[in-house]
Amino acid sequence: MFLKRLLGFKSDNFFFTYFEEDQVPSYYIVPDKAEDSGQIVYKDFHSVKPWGTGLIFCIPPYLDFGQLLLREGYSAITLCYRSGYLLDFAGFESPDQYLKKQLGSRALKKINRDFRRLDEKHVVTFEAFFGEIEKKSYQRLMDAFQEMIRDRFAENADEHTALQRWDFYRDSVFDLILIKKASLFVMYGNGVPISLALNYHKGTVLDSAVTTFKNDMASYGLGKLMLVKKIQWCFEHGYDKMDLRWGDFEHKKKLANRVYTFKNQIIYRKGNIIARMRAQVLAFLLKIKQQRQ
Known part of the structure; x- marks a missing residue:
């Protein structure tokens, strides 16, 4: 100051x-x-x-x-x-081809095993809110989103950038979802949200803004599984880039093919x-x- x-x-x-x-x-x-x-x-x-x-x-x-x-x-x-950290999908025909190139065949097989292991115990479904969402559903999901972040970062939650900006997100994202400039991705286990992601959309770029998951299910690698879902969604909807923003985290270094x-x-x-x-x-x-x- x-x-x-x-x-x-x-x-x-x-x-x-x-x-x-x-x-x-x-x-x-x-x-x-x-x-x-x-x-x-x-x-x-x-x-x-x-x-x-x-x-x-x-x-x-x-x-x-x-x-x-x-x-x-x-x-x-x-x-x-x-x-x-940027994922540039130009020249790749499928999400599996991209993931295999970045992570290797063994890591891709492990991800698929994690999906199966999770689904066997929790009946996993996925939903992307992009273009429409009911106000009550939006409020409920944003409450769950905020609570998951607080639980994951209990010791330093006040320092988490997303929580510092949460009032802004809560007030603005609903309208942006309706005009397809933002989206909420939700992974459910037995009908209950277990991982959520907030994304922004510009042209053919998906900005992976905030991703979180239930702290007591961390052993399933939910953060990585949600990122895979995002990559799959990008290929299905014609997006050629996904931005993971800044932060020198190992998963970003492995997934991104452009720094x-x-x-x-x-x-x-x-x-x-x-x-x-x-x-x-x-x-x-x-x-x-x-x-x-």
């Missing part, structure tokens, strides 16, 4: 703004010639003071509209950021010396912070 006040900047997570809020920060403009861009909604950031700076972080290197351009009057310092680098952009008013100096100081401090991590 002190650094924000000192340097006078506004910050925003581009990935959240783009996938979860369906907007693009107004520092940018999407080229008119971009294909399949649809109606672009801009999130207002023009209130930044002329001498101030803006920090936009977590910009992925791929976008369904191709590229971003800075609006006239702005300059930016661009920094490399954390790694992102990309997010960008940070420190944006300032062109021609404003004070703003440029503030941007340079912020860039220096961010580089030091990254080196220490």
Whole structure:
């Protein structure tokens, strides 16, 4: 907070703004010639003071509209950021072919065994809410979702990013499901939710936002099984990419066939010396912070 006040900047997570809020920060403009861009909604950031700076972080290197351009009057310092994990299905004919390539035949056989073992004891069914869902069902599933996350991360639940943003998710996801910009995937055991996943949809990219499962059933590898269900769904519905976001977890490293680098952009008013100096100081401090991590 002190650094924000000192340097006078506004910050925003581009990935959240783009996938979860369906907007693009107004520092940018999407080229008119971009294909399949649809109606672009801009999130207002023009209130930044002329001498101030803006920090936009977590910009992925791929976008369904191709590229971003800075609006006239702005300059930016661009920094490399954390790694992102992407499943690119181009060239693969089936989910099994993709999984075998990434995990190997032995691991794929184990996953299938886990599915059978789970189904033998719990009668497993799967449902994807995408385009329609009843309000009562939505509320019930979101309550179960929140409770599962709390149970899994009981010792540090307050630090879990999804729980910090839960009010936003609860208030916004229902409408996004109806217009097919978000989905809820549910795995049931004997009719009771045992794993849930929240996803966002942009073009032919599925953003795997939050996945959780019943803590007392962790031995079945439910998190991995839900990811497999997502991959299968992507192939069935013509999605060519699935993004696992950031976080250096082993399952992401194994499943992703593309590791990309997010960008940070420190944006300032062109021609404003004070703003440029503030941007340079912020860039220096961010580089030091990254080196220490």
